[in-house]
Amino acid sequence: MNWRRRHFPFNAEQTVSVLGEIGPLAAMFLVNGVYGIAAGCWALIVATVASLTVSLWVLGRPPVMPFIAGGVSIVFGALTLITDDPMWVQIKVTIFNSLVAAALWIGERTGHDFFRFVFGKTFHYTDEGWRKLTRNAALFFLVTAILNEVVRLGFDDVEMLALNHLFTGVDIWILFKIFVVMPATGFYFWWQVRRMQRYRLPDPRHFGGANAVQGKDAAA
Numbered sequence: 001m002n003w004r005r006r007h008f009p010f011n012a013e014q015t016v017s018v019l020g021e022i023g024p025l026a027a028m029f030l031v032n033g034v035y036g037i038a039a040g041c042w043a044l045i046v047a048t049v050a051s052l053t054v055s056l057w058v059l060g061r062p063p064v065m066p067f068i069a070g071g072v073s074i075v076f077g078a079l080t081l082i083t084d085d086p087m088w089v090q091i092k093v094t095i096f097n098s099l100v101a102a103a104l105w106i107g108e109r110t111g112h113d114f115f116r117f118v119f120g121k122t123f124h125y126t127d128e129g130w131r132k133l134t135r136n137a138a139l140f141f142l143v144t145a146i147l148n149e150v151v152r153l154g155f156d157d158v159e160m161l162a163l164n165h166l167f168t169g170v171d172i173w174i175l176f177k178i179f180v181v182m183p184a185t186g187f188y189f190w191w192q193v194r195r196m197q198r199y200r201l202p203d204p205r206h207f208g209g210a211n212a213v214q215g216k217d218a219a220a
Contacts, residue, residue, distance in 0.1 A: 023047055023050075023051050024043075024044050024047035024048045024073065025044070025174060025177050025178050025182075026178060027043040027044065027046075027047040028040045028041065028043050028044040028047070028089075028174060029171065029175065029178065030043070031043035032174070037080065037084075037086045037170060038080075038081060040170075041077045041078075041080045041081050041089060042077075042081070044073060044077045044089065045073075045074050048070045048073045048074055048077075049070075049074070051066070051070065052066065052067060052070045055067070064118050065118060072092055072095075072096050073089075073092060075092075076088045076091070076092035077089050077092075086170045087152075090148070090152045090170070090173055091149075091152065093144070093145065093148040093177070094145045094148045094149050094152070095145075097142070097144050097145035097148070098141070098145045100138075100141045101138045101139070101141035101142040101145065102138075104134050104135075104138035104141070105134075105135075105138045108134045108135060113130050113131075114134075115130065115133060115134050115137060116130050116134075123193070123200070124201040124202065125196055125199045125200055125201060126199045128199055129196050129198075129199025129200070130199075132196070133192055133196055136192055137189075137192070140185075140188055144181055144184075144185070147181070148181075151172070151173055151176045152169075155169040155172045155173060156169045157169060158172060160172070
C-alpha cells in the first residue's frame with residue numbers, strides 16, 4: 001500500500017462526494033453574504049447541479065450517495081425560494097441525516113446493509129466489520145442531525161458584526177457546516193476506514209486475476 005492510500009484511504013467517489021458537498025455550501029455562503037438568501041439558494045442549486053455533472057464526468061456513472069444528497073438539496077433549496085424561508089434549506093440536513101441514520105440502523109438489523117450495497121465494490125470487510133462501520137456511521141449521522149438543529153435554532157435570530165460584515169444566523173449555520181461539520185465528517189470516516197483495516201478482506205478481483213494467470217500457466 002503506497003503512502004497516499006495509507007494516509008488518504010478514500011476513493012474517487014468518496015472524494016467527489018465530499019468536495020461536492022463543500023462546493024455548493026461555499027457558493028451559497030458567498031452569494032448569500034452579498035445578495036441575500038434567495039440568491040444564495042440559487043447558487044446552492046446551480047452549484048449542486050454542477051457538482052453532480054462533474055461526478056458523472058469523473059466517475060462515468062451516477063454515484064448513489066452524492067446524487068441522493070444533491071437531489072434533496074435541490075428540493076429543499078427550491079422550497080426556500082418558494083416560501084422565502086431559509087428554514088427549509090437548513091432543516092434539510094436534519095431530515096436527511098436522521099433518515100440516513102434510521103435507514104442504516106434498520107438495514108443493519110434486517111440484514112440489508114446499505115453501506116455494503118453502496119461501498120461493497122470498494123471496500124471488502126468481514127461481516128463484523130460492516131456491522132461496526134454501519135453502526136458507527138448511523139451514530140455519526142444522528143449526532144450531526146442533532147447538532148444541526150442546535151445551531152439552527154440557537155442562532156436563528158442572531159446578528160453578529162465581524163470583519164466588517166454582518167453575519168446572520170444563516171451565515172453562522174453555513175460556516176458551521178463548512179468549517180465544523182465537513183472537516184469532522186472527513187476526519188471521522190477517515191478514522192473509521194483506518195479502524196476497519198483489522199476487518200479488511202483481500203479484494204476478490206485480485207484473486208480472480210491471480211487464478212486466471214495460474215490457470216494459463218498450468219495450461220501452457
